[in-house]
Amino acid sequence: MLIPVIILGGLGLIFGAFLTYFSIKFKTEENPIVARLHELMPNANCGACGYAGCSIFAEMLAEGKVEPQKCAMLEEDSLHEICSILGIERKKREKQVARVMCWGGVNAKKKFDYKTLRTCSAVNALFGTDLECSYGCLGMGDCAKVCPVDAITMGENGLPIIDEEKCIACGKCVTECPKKIIKLAPADKKVYVACSSHDRGPVVIKACKTGCIACTKCVKVCPRAAITMENNLAVIDYSKCDNCGACIEECPRKIILRTDVELPEPVSVSS
Amino acid sequence: MFNGGVKLVDFKELSKEKHIEDFPLPEKAAIPLSQHTGLPAKPVVKKGDAVLKGQVIGEPAGFISSFIHSSVSGTVAGIENVPLPGGKSSPAVVIQNDGQDTAVEMEKRNWLSLQPKEIVSLVREAGIVGMGGAAFPTFVKLTVPEGKKADCVILNGCECEPFLTADYRVLKEQCGGVIEGLQIICRALSIQKAYIGLENNKKDIAAMVKNAARNLHDSIKIRIKVLPERYPQGSEKHLIKSVAGKEVPSGGLPVDIGCVVFNVQTALAVRDAVCCGLPLIERVLTVTGLVPESRNLKVRIGTPISRILDYCGAEMKPGRRIVIGGPMMGVNLHSADAPVIKSTTGILILPQEEMPEEIRPCIRCGRCIEACPMRLVPAELSRRAENKDWEGCVRFDVADCIECGCCSYVCPAKRPMVELFKWAKAEMRRL
Numbered sequence: 001m002l003i004p005v006i007i008l009g010g011l012g013l014i015f016g017a018f019l020t021y022f023s024i025k026f027k028t029e030e031n032p033i034v035a036r037l038h039e040l041m042p043n044a045n046c047g048a049c050g051y052a053g054c055s056i057f058a059e060m061l062a063e064g065k066v067e068p069q070k071c072a073m074l075e076e077d078s079l080h081e082i083c084s085i086l087g088i089e090r091k092k093r094e095k096q097v098a099r100v101m102c103w104g105g106v107n108a109k110k111k112f113d114y115k116t117l118r119t120c121s122a123v124n125a126l127f128g129t130d131l132e133c134s135y136g137c138l139g140m141g142d143c144a145k146v147c148p149v150d151a152i153t154m155g156e157n158g159l160p161i162i163d164e165e166k167c168i169a170c171g172k173c174v175t176e177c178p179k180k181i182i183k184l185a186p187a188d189k190k191v192y193v194a195c196s197s198h199d200r201g202p203v204v205i206k207a208c209k210t211g212c213i214a215c216t217k218c219v220k221v222c223p224r225a226a227i228t229m230e231n232n233l234a235v236i237d238y239s240k241c242d243n244c245g246a247c248i249e250e251c252p253r254k255i256i257l258r259t260d261v262e263l264p265e266p267v268s269v270s271s
Numbered sequence: 272m273f274n275g276g277v278k279l280v281d282f283k284e285l286s287k288e289k290h291i292e293d294f295p296l297p298e299k300a301a302i303p304l305s306q307h308t309g310l311p312a313k314p315v316v317k318k319g320d321a322v323l324k325g326q327v328i329g330e331p332a333g334f335i336s337s338f339i340h341s342s343v344s345g346t347v348a349g350i351e352n353v354p355l356p357g358g359k360s361s362p363a364v365v366i367q368n369d370g371q372d373t374a375v376e377m378e379k380r381n382w383l384s385l386q387p388k389e390i391v392s393l394v395r396e397a398g399i400v401g402m403g404g405a406a407f408p409t410f411v412k413l414t415v416p417e418g419k420k421a422d423c424v425i426l427n428g429c430e431c432e433p434f435l436t437a438d439y440r441v442l443k444e445q446c447g448g449v450i451e452g453l454q455i456i457c458r459a460l461s462i463q464k465a466y467i468g469l470e471n472n473k474k475d476i477a478a479m480v481k482n483a484a485r486n487l488h489d490s491i492k493i494r495i496k497v498l499p500e501r502y503p504q505g506s507e508k509h510l511i512k513s514v515a516g517k518e519v520p521s522g523g524l525p526v527d528i529g530c531v532v533f534n535v536q537t538a539l540a541v542r543d544a545v546c547c548g549l550p551l552i553e554r555v556l557t558v559t560g561l562v563p564e565s566r567n568l569k570v571r572i573g574t575p576i577s578r579i580l581d582y583c584g585a586e587m588k589p590g591r592r593i594v595i596g597g598p599m600m601g602v603n604l605h606s607a608d609a610p611v612i613k614s615t616t617g618i619l620i621l622p623q624e625e626m627p628e629e630i631r632p633c634i635r636c637g638r639c640i641e642a643c644p645m646r647l648v649p650a651e652l653s654r655r656a657e658n659k660d661w662e663g664c665v666r667f668d669v670a671d672c673i674e675c676g677c678c679s680y681v682c683p684a685k686r687p688m689v690e691l692f693k694w695a696k697a698e699m700r701r702l
Contacts, residue, residue: 111605112358124697126693127358
């Protein structure tokens with residue numbers, strides 16, 4: 001009984017002595033500012049800032065290589081404290097959200113049915129698209145898979161639905177989408193054009209039940225002249241838009257949507 | 272002979288004995304501006320212009336690009352987007368045929384009096400691209416890069432894809448023209464040595480080709496090699512290995528080891544362009560499979576595929592699909608409005624294949640490794656591509672994959688190997 005206790009106790013003492021010695025010998029000075037900054041980080045390690053994780057982002061902050069606003073998930077209080085620690089002026093941060101600029105989904109005509117590799121990126125690489133419309137959402141949810149906060153789900157209409165409450169505007173879905181139809185927009189601007197097609201009207205009508213046909217009705221009705229036609233597609237200038245929604249009523253294809261009301265059921269416009 | 276590959280039932284007897292027929296001219300020809308490897312051509316005609324057969328309607332937009340010629344005479348109805356076989360689309364010059372078939376003036380020449388440089392520029396102006404399927408501009412192949420030396424031309428008469436017999440028929444019916452084309456190519460490259468590679472199932476014409484190649488009036492030596500039937504014997508790299516015994520290095524080009532390979536119909540097109548001034552406006556293709564009668568047709572570029580299907584009485588029922596090219600490397604046709612382009616080797620009506628709904632796991636049987644003619648490890652590669660490990664794919668040399676489809680063919684789990692590798696290659700380019 002006694003011998004094992006002595007052996008194990010002895011080993012413990014020897015190793016303890018070693019560890020103590022080395023912990024003093026190889027001690028690294030940790031920057032207390034970095035430690036504090038790290039505590040203030042959301043610690044979700046989402047990677048949206050472009051760095052590998054929150055600890056590296058904190059180091060970069062301390063070195064002044066990055067602005068705290070780069071972190072999309074940072075709470076207002078934490079941001080305030082970080083700014084005071086770093087002694088920098090706090091810039092106003094505008095909340096942005098990702099929006100899917102397509103309302104095709106089940107309304108878009110399929111060119112063919114491809115089932116084997118069910119990812120947007122593969123379909124884009126192999127065929128460009130499986131829809132008649134060469135701009136539309138492929139609907140296989142690559143964006144939903146990369147979202148770090150689960151703000152994107154795939155709806156029954158074949159399109160991604162973005163939960164604007166959860167969205168932190170990290171931009172991962174924007175870069176992931178091979179068709180480049182997810183865009184960041186200010187969260188307080190509720191009206192958006194849910195189409196990305198630059199095709200001419202007749203082509204759009206053939207390919208999709210709900211695509212922008214560049215009829216310019218919205219351009220004419222907008223009281224603040226915020227809408228312009230750019231290459232056969234209505235584009236809203238958010239510095240002018242005031243959410244009045246006049247264009248929503250006017251659009252014959254019902255593709256100008258607003259996010260603060262229940263999104264309409266996909267409508268069928270006779271083609 | 273190369274390692275790997277697969278033995279296939281060739282189904283060539285369906286159309287092997289069918290003479291090449293001239294297909295009637297289309298009422299409307301839609302000639303895509305992008306039917307070759309490289310940049311799409313720039314259109315040089317506009318709506319309402321009158322064009323003649325053989326007139327230039329598109330000019331190359333860069334070095335690796337091609338001239339495009341009108342295949343009929345008539346008026347330009349507009350420049351529209353047309354679907355291409357394979358799912359992508361391209362702008363095309365649509366020409367309303369006037370039925371006259373008036374051709375531009377074509378100059379007859381004696382190639383023996385031409386300099387290599389002149390031949391290359393004639394080939395370029397005739398818009399000739401590789402007609403075996405890859406559609407790589409031929410004049411680029413005829414221009415050997417500085418510091419490299421080509422010493423051997425190989426004429427590819429393998430046609431290793433099952434069903435296709437167009438090249439076989441061309442070689443049988445126009446043997447003299449093909450051989451002359453090969454001589455012109457040799458002259459353009461200043462080479463004295465040429466091979467003709469034939470697969471064993473075409474050995475009945477080997478003697479004929481040999482005879483035609485014997486009594487030539489210059490010093491070019493042409494040798495016939497009859498090779499065993501093994502897919503992909505007609506792949507450029509494998510043909511070189513079988514014929515010349517040399518191997519193209521990984522990531523390299525055939526010209527690195529002094530070889531240049533041309534398809535049978537490309538050689539004929541070179542002859543027509545150089546001797547008769549005729550640009551590339553028609554080609555021979557095979558229509559076969561589930562059709563009442565298989566045929567070999569000489570079709571003008573831009574003819575809608577739907578017209579050819581009607582002509583052959585092909586019935587499109589559910590459970591059937593149209594494949595452009597051979598069954599191994601061909602692509603499904605989704606819109607019969609697509610036109611015949613320079614690289615359309617055949618139109619097949621095949622039964623619809625049931626693919627599993629989701630990717631099944633690899634059972635690690637290793638058959639794909641035995642079958643891969645490039646000596647890659649498709650099993651490992653496919654698992655990496657499936658998990659989007661693009662760097663892993665690069666490490667396993669996905670760039671060397673020739674997309675021949677042997678791995679997909681032998682896979683007992685029916686994994687979509689080639690699709691995965693095509694995807695990986697596209698992602699690799701994006702990295």
